[in-house]
Amino acid sequence: MATAIATDTATRPAAQRGADLVCLALERCGVDVVFGYPGGACLPIYDALPDHPAIRHVLVRHEQGAAHMADGYARATGRPGVCLVTSGPGATNLVTGLACAFMDSVPVVAITGQVSTAVMGRDAFQETDVLGMVGPITKHTLLPRTAAEIVPAIERAMHIAVSGRPGPVVVDIPKDAQNALAELTDGSIMLDVRPALPERAIDEAADLLAAAERPLIIAGHGVRIARAHAELRELAERLDAPVAMTLLGIGGISEESELALGMLGMHGGAVTNRAVNAADVILGVGLRFDDRVTGKIAAFAPKAKIVHIDVDATQIGKNVPTAVGILADAREALRALIVRVPRRSHPEWRARAAGTKSRPRLEAFEARMSLAPRPVIRAIREVAAPDAYFVADVGQHQMWAAQYLRFTHPDRFLTSGGLGAMGYALPAALGVQYALRDTEVWAIAGDGGTQMTLQELGTAVQEGLPVKLAIMNNGYLGMVRQWQQLFHDGRISQTPISSPDYVKIAEAYGAFGACVTDRAQLIPALEAAQRHPGPAVIDLRIEREANVWPIVPPGGANADTIEGPSA
Amino acid sequence: MTMRTYRLSVERAEGALERVLGVVRRRGLGLHRLSVDQAGDGHWDIAITAAASESEAGLALRQFNALLDVRTARSE
DSSP states (O other), X not given: OEEOOOOOGGGSOSSEEXXXXXXXXXXXXXXXXXXXXXXXXXXXXXXXXXXXXXXXXXXXXXXXXXXXXXXXXXXXXXXOEEXXXXXXXXXXXXXXXXXXXXXXXXXXXXXXXEOOGGGTTTTOTTOOOHXXXXXXXXXXXXXXXXXXXXXXXXXXXXXHHHSSSOOOEEEEEEHXXXXXXXXXXXXXXXXXXXXXXXXXXXXXHHHHHHHOSSEEEEEOHHHHHTTOHHHHHHHHHHHTOOXXXXXXXXXXXXXXXXXXXXXXXXXXXXXXXXXXXXXXXXXXXXXXXXXXXXXXXXXXXXXXXXXXXXXXXXXXXXXXXXXXXXXXXXXXXHHHHHTTSOOOOOHHHHHHHHOXXXXXXXXXXXXXXXXXXXXXXXXXXXXXXXXXXXXXXXXXXXXXXXXXXXXXXXXXXXEOOSSOOTTXXXXXXXXXXXXXXXXXXXXXEEHHHHHHHGGGHHHHHHHTOOOEEEEEEOSBOHHHHXXXXXXXXXXXXXXXXXXXXXXXXXXXXXXXXXXXXXXXXXXXXXXXXXXXXXXXXXXXXXXXXXXXXXXXXXXXXXXXXXXXXXX | OEEEEEEEEEEOOTTHHHHHHHHXXXXXXXXXXXXXXXXXXXXXXXXXXXXXXXXXXXXXHHHHHHSTTEEEEEXX
């Protein structure tokens, strides 16, 4: 694929400020929004922005929010999300968001202002070594030291962010380069060189899958990034193979499909983990087999030969031994497999893999709770539009959302899967909402994560972004409390957390607020929030000590899954 | 653990050396010797002699090759 960047040299002045070149480069790359926060070292760019009305600017309340908004925008559109901040604290505040995008393969381009080259390395005011700081959490970094280097750097950053395995790229631009003059050069053409399909490996994989008696597919984020949903479903149906999903693979296949097994791993379904353990051939598509998926590696899928498709060569064989590794884009590899494998039928295996999903012990527990997590998540699902997007924060509610929302539309679930960054949900949801103005977007967060980035409610109100924030408020940092209860002899240490009055907070920002303390209030409050034309906050006072089940104990094998509370 | 030498041709770009050293650190290679020579056509020739297990050595080579600044990487 070639990225051709249009130019209109006839109508432009010969030389322009570096700051204008930043904006022109973004325009040429099709950027329509930048999430940012101004400061001294990026003042020239902010000075230029009003002259480039094709680029909207969303003023965030903290730079972490800018990175997460760019992340949400990118996940919703597949296009790079762009954030713009100043040097020093502006850049350091981006770090969590960049690491999140890096871990989850999200194309984010961060433009950071830098102090002038004359004072770089002299500990100038608001100077940090941005490139040194973000190297391990970015796909690439660029430092254009002159105005003439700015446009090529930004174009290259945009290309790198989306090509191959996507990821964040930082362009650190010194202030003197922003102020200097340079000519706008013609757009460059960058080729997206994809590896040729490894035909031999695909033949070997096809042979293994065709001969399998208990085939199983694990869909990771790579399925969604490659837009390979149709191919995944077709191959699964052809092989009659059940499909388990990683946290970020949720939405890779409709959960209405008979073949969908749900999430595997630490908080995956017990039946799903049992199926993985019983499979004789596993096809992993676009995942890295991280520890939350595998549990104790030595005991993961002990009977299976593993075929691993990934676009990143460094992932294949890194965490689990593979029988066949296929270095390729997920969609291309799946297409190649579809034409090679015969149609198979495994009714007994499918029935065994699907198992029984009833959980009477959990239901009995829930009946004693005033506001149990599962009915709350199901109520949100019931009230929300069928094609609504859900952005989960990190913690217990994240797992409840993953377990109970049931996605039938592709790619409607976003969360900070790899980094597990609390505070992600609200700003990322704003990025999604900005990209998809007419779509309903729900953020689901705990009371801990909410208090990390709640100030972005101000951004929601100022920008008129009608995100609905559902706070699963249990007065605890719930997941840590659960681990303290289960694995640290019940010693509760620094996990009870107080909250402000979220209704008052919402109203103070100019948003809608509602508080729910029992089941009777639940649906009316959710519906009122949904009807409200602007942003809304629903404080859901859920059962304080409800736990996430099932759970694989830390360090344990998936076969050690604890299915629920002891009676 | 076996000792091997990685030979890399790397673009002379901001942060390129740090990215190479990042792989050495993340893969836990036992660094024995590191040399960087400026070559004529805008790149560095880097030689890294390090001890590593078979699995980490292979993964390190793939990670070197995955770096955008690295033109070629091989081990001997």
